Amino acid sequence: MRFTKMQGAGNDYVYVNCFEEKVEDPAAVAVKVSNRNFGIGSDGLILIMPSDKADVRMRMFNSDGSESEMCGNGIRCVAKYAYDHGIVSKKEITAETGAGILTLQLFTGDDNKVNKVRVNMGPPRLTRAEIPMQGEPASQVINQPLNIMHTTFNITCASMGNPHCVIFVEDVEGFAVEKYGPLIENHEMFPRRTNVEFVQVISRTEVRQRTWERGAGETLACGTGSSAVTAACVLNGLTEKKILNHLSGGDLEMEWSEDGNIYMTGPAVEVFSGEIAL
Numbered sequence: 703m704r705f706t707k708m709q710g711a712g713n714d715y716v717y718v719n720c721f722e723e724k725v726e727d728p729a730a731v732a733v734k735v736s737n738r739n740f741g742i743g744s745d746g747l748i749l750i751m752p753s754d755k756a757d758v759r760m761r762m763f764n765s766d767g768s769e770s771e772m773c774g775n776g777i778r779c780v781a782k783y784a785y786d787h788g789i790v791s792k793k794e795i796t797a798e799t800g801a802g803i804l805t806l807q808l809f810t811g812d813d814n815k816v817n818k819v820r821v822n823m824g825p826p827r828l829t830r831a832e833i834p835m836q837g838e839p840a841s842q843v844i845n846q847p848l849n850i851m852h853t854t855f856n857i858t859c860a861s862m863g864n865p866h867c868v869i870f871v872e873d874v875e876g877f878a879v880e881k882y883g884p885l886i887e888n889h890e891m892f893p894r895r896t897n898v899e900f901v902q903v904i905s906r907t908e909v910r911q912r913t914w915e916r917g918a919g920e921t922l923a924c925g926t927g928s929s930a931v932t933a934a935c936v937l938n939g940l941t942e943k944k945i946l947n948h949l950s951g952g953d954l955e956m957e958w959s960e961d962g963n964i965y966m967t968g969p970a971v972e973v974f975s976g977e978i979a980l
């Protein structure tokens with residue numbers, strides 16, 4: 703199988719061009735290639751596929767083999783791959799995802815390769831039914847207590863196509879992400895598990911995020927998570943609608959626009975290509 707390794711803010715995936723390659727069992731392939739000792743090493747597997755509704759289609763699998771509806775850092779890399787490898791020739795493209803059809807704006811450097819992408823991530827979905835979470839289906843979860851072991855966290859939850867639980871902390875660098883991340887990911891409140899973002903507010907326009915991903919553990923960045931964080935910051939009155947989010951592997955520029963959609967702008971980088979026997 704031919705593949706290309708790409709990363710966005712340090713959130714790295716193995717990308718396969720399914721205009722040319724066929725992947726029989728993507729869940730099993732995701733587990734194999736993601737392994738950092740016995741495989742290629744990545745947070746998961748992303749398939750770049752033809753679509754009958756958009757310019758390109760993305761399917762994304764976590765390193766544990768589970769499929770996610772959406773991946774914010776991944777979709778920027780899909781856009782870069784599609785442009786740089788001649789699948790598309792426009793600088794505004796559409797992509798079919800499990801979160802619907804998204805519109806992306808591509809920025810190129812002097813080499814006419816994409817180095818930055820702005821994505822309309824759509825609106826945050828805030829009801830328990832949409833996230834999904836247990837409880838009254840039409841209600842929202844904004845700054846609500848959740849007990850984990852002997853600690854109470856205040857959580858704000860949103861779906862960006864995939865589920866997110868945002869928790870504001872005083873000191874995110876010192877926070878025990880590996881201890882609490884998996885307990886929240888697998889908490890019975892979240893029937894399809896959840897991604898978890900731990901966030902420190904630096905100012906009205908700047909935050910620092912660490913991410914515990916469903917199906918992958920701590921990663922260096924999460925674009926859908928950054929979108930959920932932007933919504934959570936505004937809903938809790940902590941920041942303006944336009945913020946700079948410092949993730950562990952890079953920065954994302956975020957905006958919850960007047961049109962109701964969240965816009966994410968960030969880097970997309972191709973690292974290397976190769977072939978792997980499956």
Ligand SMILES: N[C@H](CCC[C@H](N)C(=O)O)C(=O)O
Binds near residue numbers: 771773897924926927
């Ligand atoms: N890192 C990705 C999200 C992966 C989400 C995945 N772990 C899930 O199960 O939903 C991003 O940039 O949006």
